[in-house]
Amino acid sequence: MGKIESNKLQKQTSLLNTAFHLFTTKGVNKTSIAEISKEAGIAKGTFYLYFKDKYDIRNKLISHESNKLFQNAAEALEKYKETHQTLSFEDQIVFIVGHIVNILNKNRTLLTFISKNLSWGIFKEALEMKTSDDDIDFRQAFYKLISQTGIRIREPEIMLFMITELVSSTCYNSILFEEPVGIDGLKPYLYSSIRAIIKSHEITD
Amino acid sequence: MGKIESNKLQKQTSLLNTAFHLFTTKGVNKTSIAEISKEAGIAKGTFYLYFKDKYDIRNKLISHESNKLFQNAAEALEKYKETHQTLSFEDQIVFIVGHIVNILNKNRTLLTFISKNLSWGIFKEALEMKTSDDDIDFRQAFYKLISQTGIRIREPEIMLFMITELVSSTCYNSILFEEPVGIDGLKPYLYSSIRAIIKSHEITD
């Protein structure tokens, strides 16, 4: 990588980190581009060489952070499977959801940032992002999980969509406002609902 | 009601109608208080005699419109039951959800307005609003439905919350963006998921 290229990457990384910090601290609307640029140590105009506008950098951050959550959960699952070898498909999905919910429960600014600005369109990007070139994306991992456990699912894409929406919208209210019940009160019902949804998509002979 | 009282009510109604029209046409953010007041035929300062700010009137409108949806669905259900007498609890919930989804599918500005600005806190108000003094609110109707059908539900409040969140967030994406599938493709899976959620809350001996 040339000197200029490396310099550019450094600027972009600096902008992303600064923006994430400000967005989660003050919220997206209350953060101005002038502020991001200043804190990142670059000129205002330079911002526009790297991102189209505030919503461009926001969307890239959401995809990135969501992807990190999935990667993190997938890795934890792999580790867990080393000692628990007979996990069903349902068990594994619940494990992943539980792992992500726990992270979001500890990191509420991240929860606020992701949920308040989420749309399925942006989310799909996160599913398909690869961390490194020899890695697989989460969607592929999901299908691999299905085939490994031997389960047969009708419309796995819709099932994934439904679970994702259910988890993200219920957790948002439950964790942040404890409405209508706190996250610990919600968990058992959330998990049993997820299992029920999976069952309703399962093809049995 | 005195003449003055009636005059006040008329102004408030005018403001609510005008705001609803503008919010659904231009969006909440692009609508100013000056615009609402002018179009409602009153002075800008007068707005503040009736509502705290733009978000106050917005929340009142969401509650009001959500409540109308429930009332509408409940009435349709009553009528339907006249000719279909053996509907189970599940059937009736699915009927209500289907009715609401159909309305929102035809009225996308209403869907955008409600979903984009929804939070469970505001929604709860809608559940508890009574249309007239001798009427019952939707929450009561829900519990009445449970007792009438003789079903036993664990934590009915949480179940209602879960169904509501699942329906509203999946329909938003499905109706407006046809992502990951259009509403007609979603419906069977949505309904079976709802039935599955209800079953997972049902107490069986």
Added chain:
Amino acid sequence: MGKIESNKLQKQTSLLNTAFHLFTTKGVNKTSIAEISKEAGIAKGTFYLYFKDKYDIRNKLISHESNKLFQNAAEALEKYKETHQTLSFEDQIVFIVGHIVNILNKNRTLLTFISKNLSWGIFKEALEMKTSDDDIDFRQAFYKLISQTGIRIREPEIMLFMITELVSSTCYNSILFEEPVGIDGLKPYLYSSIRAIIKSHEITD
């Protein structure tokens, strides 16, 4: 006039005076609305209660200043006619042009302001502005001049247009840049051209 009305008029006048001062000193482009407002002693937002934008106040000023020039010249002509009673139509037009040219020659910022921003559309407004209600506008004065001197003119409107454009565009270059000749060198040729144009529009039997 009520207290509020008088207050509003005072603010508007203050804005017009301040804007004229800044426009002629720094130019229209280099003058910001913030500057006009501040110097006029009012808040920035208040500017927009009185004028649509910078070009609105500029156009109003051009019309106003052009009109003052014509009024001024017309008055001087009236006075001059008291002692010179046999002035022909040509003589009177040349007198008016000469009077205006002399003023612009002494007040070059005014010349720059008017000429640089002139369009016939705005100019026409100036012709039709009345200073007071019982006054006549310049266009009427022009036609009165024609009928008083008994001259017959083909298309007087076009003739006026042609003379106005010739005078304003030649004077701009001549007074400000002395190109291709200074105003004193230009005058005899300008006047004889004006007389020639009038003659070419004159109807003779």
Added chain:
Amino acid sequence: MGKIESNKLQKQTSLLNTAFHLFTTKGVNKTSIAEISKEAGIAKGTFYLYFKDKYDIRNKLISHESNKLFQNAAEALEKYKETHQTLSFEDQIVFIVGHIVNILNKNRTLLTFISKNLSWGIFKEALEMKTSDDDIDFRQAFYKLISQTGIRIREPEIMLFMITELVSSTCYNSILFEEPVGIDGLKPYLYSSIRAIIKSHEITD
């Protein structure tokens, strides 16, 4: 011409053509140097190796386009004189003006571009530009015309200035805004005014 020289000329020509296209399409103010450079296929910094700034390239374009108009008109006149041998000086000037007015009437973007940005200083350059080395410039052609027809003119430079200013400013309003009359309505009066101006400059014994 060396290879490098030819390469430089090619870049300059490309810049001029691109700038002319953009200036007449979007206007000078709305066109940025970045845009010109990009569309011309060169780097932004390279622009400054050929032109001082945007106004430099604009002025060169005006001179160039004005000169083309004159050359075009002069050639048409030469051709016309082959079959009409007894044209007076007046006739020939009117012919040239008429020819130019017709071109501008058909090409209004060119009219807007030239008129909106015209000053006598830039215009003079156009008069003195030679198309090729063994050619004569328009000013020389003008004096040649005077001597050929045997007419004697007082201050021919001022006369030319006056005619040019009259034509350009009246045509701008007449063609673009049809104010106070369209170009066809203006022409007879414009031509008779030009003849009148010439006569007033003519020296007769």
Added chain:
DNA sequence: AATGAATGAGTATTCATTCAT
């Protein structure tokens, strides 16, 4: 000669809210 990354000055406009009348 050519590049293009970086700079940072510069500005119009909207709008919620108040308060004197």
Added chain:
DNA sequence: GATGAATGAATACTCATTCAT
């Protein structure tokens, strides 16, 4: 209760120009 004049904070985005490579 009602009015509407006044306020002034707050912010995105462009673009000419430079200069290290």
